[in-house]
Amino acid sequence: MAARVVGGMVMLDDFFTRALVAGIGLAMVVGPLGCFVVWRRMAYFGDTMAHSALLGVALSFLFEINLTAGVFVVAALASLALLFLQRHGTLSTDALLGILSHSTLALGLVMVAFMSWIRIDLMAFLFGDILAVSRMDIAMIYGGGALVLLVLAWLWRPLLAATVNPEIAAAEGMRPERARFIFMLLMAAMIAIAMKIVGIMLITSLLIIPAAAGRRFASTPEIMAIAASIAGAIAVIGGLTASLQFDTPSGPSIVVAALILFLLSLVRLPWRQTAPLNTGGKI
């Protein structure tokens, strides 16, 4: 009896620790990317790429290719399709996003339903299954995540310049189109990595909410990126702990924890200078 309890604790410890390690790793990668999503007003764009991941899942099963690779390719293609349609179509970006976002999701769901020979746990893909994270998944998050962050660090100045003003960036040799394209690839990679942890439906919230929560504590873009990573990590720790405590689904619990952090960041503390400084007079 006693031995079984101890054994249970060890097992619990193990999968919970794995979930924590995976979630914190993911939060660190997602924070800086999420900042760019917020600065560039790309929230819906990120959502569209994430939704297209389900089509990636279905195609990966159909052609029996690596799931992560399949999701990465489909998400990247979805973003390219959007860029193409933006340039050559007549519909507004908003309408295009609506079409791509929901049609890729629906296509994925329909295809999965047709593939009756495979049993796919749809809920795990839609809402994540962080408690089933394997050592391999952790290696993937840290390996892939480190690569994403390295590329982002290298891309930082051109991407930030393109975010502030693409024309200045182009005039001063920063090649904003290239920066934007590489950023899309980074987003696709992050979605492929994050899918298992938080699920397709909730990836965007992990991009945006920690970044928004970090805004109030940041005076430079770089500090905001770090603050977003920290806020994300706190949300993961809080959400997972609560999920264990109250037996709630892990992905949504993490998002709720992030939301609470964001709401807390809105509270004005009397001893903290929160308003942006404006020391000068008007011309």
Next chain:
Amino acid sequence: MLQTARQDQEVLVEMRNAGVHRSGRWLVRGVDLTVRRGEIVTLIGPNGSGKSTTVKMAIGVLQPDEGAVRRMPSLKVGYVPQKVSIDWTLPLSVERLMALTGTLDRKKVGEALEAAGIAHLARAEVQTLSGGEFQRALLARALAREPDLLVLDEPVQGVDFTGEIALYQLISEIRDRTGCGVLLISHDLHVVMAATDTVICLNGHICCRGTPEKVLKSPEYVRLFGARAGDTLAIYHHHHDHTHLADGRVRQADGTIVDDCHAHHHDHARDGGQGGGGHGHAG
């Protein structure tokens, strides 16, 4: 004398018969333009006359659909676009904005801010600046790069009249001090810099060009500005006696339609009251 001396100066940008075609019409066409080191070239013309398009072609933000644009190899451009909007969520101080497209020497940043008259705002967040302050910050940013070519798209937006004179004087001083070339847009037909070497009037194509000295003799100039601002301001006043058709052809005042308008002639020094069928933009 100065004028002939400049002919020997290095050519920074050279445009030959350049044009941009969008959605079935020419935004601007047949532009021949050269900016040399130490030269100030001012583009003027009514709204939609292709001033910004021309400037964007000159610095490589837009590619010409016909004709050619040649830039000096490794030309360093400092660009102030017409409109820059930065999302509130991006924490960006004026100081940080300075280093947007390249790391800068701290001293040079300070000097540029001083020259633009906003040294006291170095630590302010850009979103809190007034229109005029932000315009100065963008100018300081372009200056701090010590560019070969300074390109300013309506630099006096949001700046009051005295600020306007000061800003034009500043641009002229910068040219004298650093020897850079300046390509400048002014939408205000009545105000162009006396320090300008060449004034080019655009209206879908180059209508006319000339030295401001020619313009200074105009009786309208004396009537409007007197000797008061004689060192800084000049009036550039003429009537357009032809209309540009959607297909790029030109209808002249007498109703005949020709392929371009280089065949006829504008006279800046006189009031062109005879232009009955034209779209006069003289106020």
